Amino acid sequence: MTADRIRLGAVAYDPKVVTIWDGFRRWLRPRDLPMDYVLYSHYEHQVEDLVAGRIDVAWNSPLAWVRTQRMAPGAEALVMRDTDLDLTSVVVVRADSEVRDVADLAGRLVAVGAVDSPQATLIPLGLMSDVAVRVRRFDVGVGLHGDHIGGERDALRALAAGEVEAACLIDANHLAFTTQGVVAAGSTRIVAQTPPYDHCNMTAAGPPSPTVRRFCDLLLAMDYADPQVRPLLDLEGLRQWVPGRISGYAQLERAVDRLGFYGPGGEVTADGYQP
Amino acid sequence: MYRLDLGPLGLDRGGHILLERALAPLPVGGHLAVTGRDPALPVHLRAWARRRGHRFVDPPGEAAGGSGPGHGGGEALVVVRGDADERRWAGARRAGEAGRPASRADPAWGLAARGALVEAGGPPLPGADLDRRDVIWSEQAGRLYAQAAANQWDPATVVDWARPDLPDDVEAAVVQTMTYLVENEQAALMVPARFLGRIHPHFREAVAFLATQVADEARHVEVFTRRAGLSGGPPGVSGAGGRASLQSLLDEPDWANASFLLSVLGEGSFLALLSFLERHGPDPVTSRLARVVLADEARHVAFAMGHLSEHVTRRPSERDRLRAALERRHDALATTAGLAPAVHDSLVVLAAGSWEPSAMASGWDAVAALQAEMDMGRRRRLVHLGFDDRQAAELSELHTRNFM
Numbered sequence: 001m002t003a004d005r006i007r008l009g010a011v012a013y014d015p016k017v018v019t020i021w022d023g024f025r026r027w028l029r030p031r032d033l034p035m036d037y038v039l040y041s042h043y044e045h046q047v048e049d050l051v052a053g054r055i056d057v058a059w060n061s062p063l064a065w066v067r068t069q070r071m072a073p074g075a076e077a078l079v080m081r082d083t084d085l086d087l088t089s090v091v092v093v094r095a096d097s098e099v100r101d102v103a104d105l106a107g108r109l110v111a112v113g114a115v116d117s118p119q120a121t122l123i124p125l126g127l128m129s130d131v132a133v134r135v136r137r138f139d140v141g142v143g144l145h146g147d148h149i150g151g152e153r154d155a156l157r158a159l160a161a162g163e164v165e166a167a168c169l170i171d172a173n174h175l176a177f178t179t180q181g182v183v184a185a186g187s188t189r190i191v192a193q194t195p196p197y198d199h200c201n202m203t204a205a206g207p208p209s210p211t212v213r214r215f216c217d218l219l220l221a222m223d224y225a226d227p228q229v230r231p232l233l234d235l236e237g238l239r240q241w242v243p244g245r246i247s248g249y250a251q252l253e254r255a256v257d258r259l260g261f262y263g264p265g266g267e268v269t270a271d272g273y274q275p
Numbered sequence: 276m277y278r279l280d281l282g283p284l285g286l287d288r289g290g291h292i293l294l295e296r297a298l299a300p301l302p303v304g305g306h307l308a309v310t311g312r313d314p315a316l317p318v319h320l321r322a323w324a325r326r327r328g329h330r331f332v333d334p335p336g337e338a339a340g341g342s343g344p345g346h347g348g349g350e351a352l353v354v355v356r357g358d359a360d361e362r363r364w365a366g367a368r369r370a371g372e373a374g375r376p377a378s379r380a381d382p383a384w385g386l387a388a389r390g391a392l393v394e395a396g397g398p399p400l401p402g403a404d405l406d407r408r409d410v411i412w413s414e415q416a417g418r419l420y421a422q423a424a425a426n427q428w429d430p431a432t433v434v435d436w437a438r439p440d441l442p443d444d445v446e447a448a449v450v451q452t453m454t455y456l457v458e459n460e461q462a463a464l465m466v467p468a469r470f471l472g473r474i475h476p477h478f479r480e481a482v483a484f485l486a487t488q489v490a491d492e493a494r495h496v497e498v499f500t501r502r503a504g505l506s507g508g509p510p511g512v513s514g515a516g517g518r519a520s521l522q523s524l525l526d527e528p529d530w531a532n533a534s535f536l537l538s539v540l541g542e543g544s545f546l547a548l549l550s551f552l553e554r555h556g557p558d559p560v561t562s563r564l565a566r567v568v569l570a571d572e573a574r575h576v577a578f579a580m581g582h583l584s585e586h587v588t589r590r591p592s593e594r595d596r597l598r599a600a601l602e603r604r605h606d607a608l609a610t611t612a613g614l615a616p617a618v619h620d621s622l623v624v625l626a627a628g629s630w631e632p633s634a635m636a637s638g639w640d641a642v643a644a645l646q647a648e649m650d651m652g653r654r655r656r657l658v659h660l661g662f663d664d665r666q667a668a669e670l671s672e673l674h675t676r677n678f679m
Contacts, residue, residue, distance in 0.1 A: 082325075082328070083325050083326065085325075086321070086325070086331070086333070087325070088318065088321060090318055170322075171318045171319070171321055171322040172322035172325070172326060174315070174318065174319070174322070175286060175287055175315075175318070175319045175322045175323060178285075178287035178315075179286075179287040179288075185285055185287040185288045186285070186288075189314065190314065190315055190318055193317075193318055196333065223362065224328075224359055224362035224363065225361075225362040225363070225365035225366060227366055227394070227395035227396025227397075228396065230362075230363065230396055231396055231397075237326075239328035239357065239359045239362075
């Protein structure tokens with residue numbers, strides 16, 4: 001890696017990813033920080049390249065963060081979006097269901113998102129780990145760690161259609177899907193909510209170089225009042241970058257262990273996971 | 276602490292509108308206590324606040340929980356107002372004043388309504404290079420647009436489309452005249468249409484007027500085409516010289532020049548032609564169409580005269596540019612034939628009304644009088660634009676022999 005430029009990895013879960021990182025790249029250049037971005041089609045390769053030093057930083061999903069840390073224990077979460085903090089997932093049933101809480105789901109069929117979705121699969125199943133539920137997975141965008149909302153949407157539709165008895169999804173998508181009419185407002189009932197957890201972060205595999213530090217300082221200085229940067233922040237779904245923290249990943253860590261998604265050294269051990 | 280009770284209303288059914296209303300007057304960092312009976316409220320409020328840049332305060336004892344979604348029996352949930360809205364609108368500027376257009380429209384105003392508060396950023400309007408009030412706008416534009424909007428007519432009902440009972444050779448003269456009118460109206464449609472997309476929408480009265488002008492011309496094309504085919508035969512001939520003359524209008528890239536050549540001189544001349552057709556039309560359809568089209572064309576001439584006279588009053592040197600445009604067009608057309616003989620002679624036949632030699636002579640005189648009337652009209656308008664009598668006579672002579 002050269003000392004004065006940044007090579008960033010990002011996963012192309014949507015065409016807008018190019019718009020976002022191209023825009024940030026244009027914004028960083030006149031601030032004397034040349035940045036190049038490398039797009040990956042899934043998170044596993046991105047993590048491996050980060051650990052191998054082929055990229056300086058990675059815009060990581062929470063699951064990719066967990067794996068990075070297992071492969072490189074000195075990894076650091078540098079910055080996050082304000083919207084990455086304190087998310088929750090919910091388990092919902094049809095409004096007329098007799099299910100009142102998680103325990104009532106024993107033996108019942110529960111819809112989850114893609115196999116690698118932290119918010120719609122791993123964390124909710126972690127919450128229900130003491131209950132013997134039957135699971136129906138909606139594997140949309142496998143390898144994207146749940147960035148593609150299709151799995152959650154299909155899970156909720158399956159619930160509405162009576163194919164399953166509960167569905168798991170992130171709080172914001174429950175609001176979005178009921179607002180948009182994917183399912184009627186009031187037609188579902190929330191029976192469980194996870195404790196808050198954190199989502200994506202900008203990861204370095206070890207102590208950040210001065211250039212990486214300056215890159216993070218520039219991100220933190222991005223102002224939502226700046227008309228050049230605001231559309232990019234809107235696209236990426238944040239109002240401001242905030243310093244990274246690692247206190248919000250414990251639930252996911254536990255779920256990864258319980259469900260055997262990664263081994264202790266970051267080996268991919270999940271059954272049937274083919275990104 | 277401000278309070279809001281949403282009652283049974285959820286955030287997925289419009290509750291967010293009440294939330295935004297309640298948060299708006301709070302200072303950044305101000306606390307709003309929210310209560311409500313929608314069971315999903317605690318979950319949705321957290322997600323909504325996060326997305327909108329506000330902070331959701333975890334209810335006491337909830338953070339480490341992880342089971343029940345609700346919050347304990349009607350306790351208020353707290354949202355701390357963020358500053359995303361302030362930041363979004365920090366650099367916003369108004370797109371001029373609603374009542375009167377600015378002297379120059381900013382491309383950054385884009386498609387915003389005149390006078391709207393425009394968020395900074397967003398795409399500038401590409402291609403809207405006609406952005407100066409003194410070039411594009413006219414004090415009369417709004418009034419003429421209102422007149423145009425109130426006087427749109429329906430081609431289907433404006434005339435009784437009964438097949439005319441005319442001798443074949445008279446009908447042929449009508450068909451030839453209509454064929455000529457159609458190609459002229461097509462040019463009169465394309466010229467303003469080409470400029471329409473270049474005018475900054477800030478000058479909405481001018482845009483609206485030209486939109487009606489384009490619609491007018493589309494209707495004229497329709498009715499003249501319909502009259503040409505009313506007896507069941509094909510249209511007449513289209514001479515190369517006539518089309519070359521019209522093409523030169525389309526080639527003019529400057530708005531003021533194009534408006535001068537098309538509307539002041541061309542459509543101005545057509546006022547006399549349409550009046551002639553109203554008088555001499557051998558059938559009620561032709562006469563009636565000439566009359567209703569004449570009313571539209573008079574409006575187009577008035578708009579062009581309005582903005583050009585304001586334009587040359589502010590910048591007298593612009594008259595030289597208009598003159599140069601006319602001379603260029605004249606030179607370009609010097610080797611072309613002008614009005615096709617077939618069109619000219621058709622007009623004579625219509626005015627003659629009979630094949631008697633004496634009638635033909637009076638028809639010939641009527642067309643000569645028409646051309647003199649066109650010339651007088653052009654001179655009168657040129658004088659109105661500030662040219663002196665001698666210049667007006669010279670310039671009128673340079674106008675295309677093809678009338679438009």
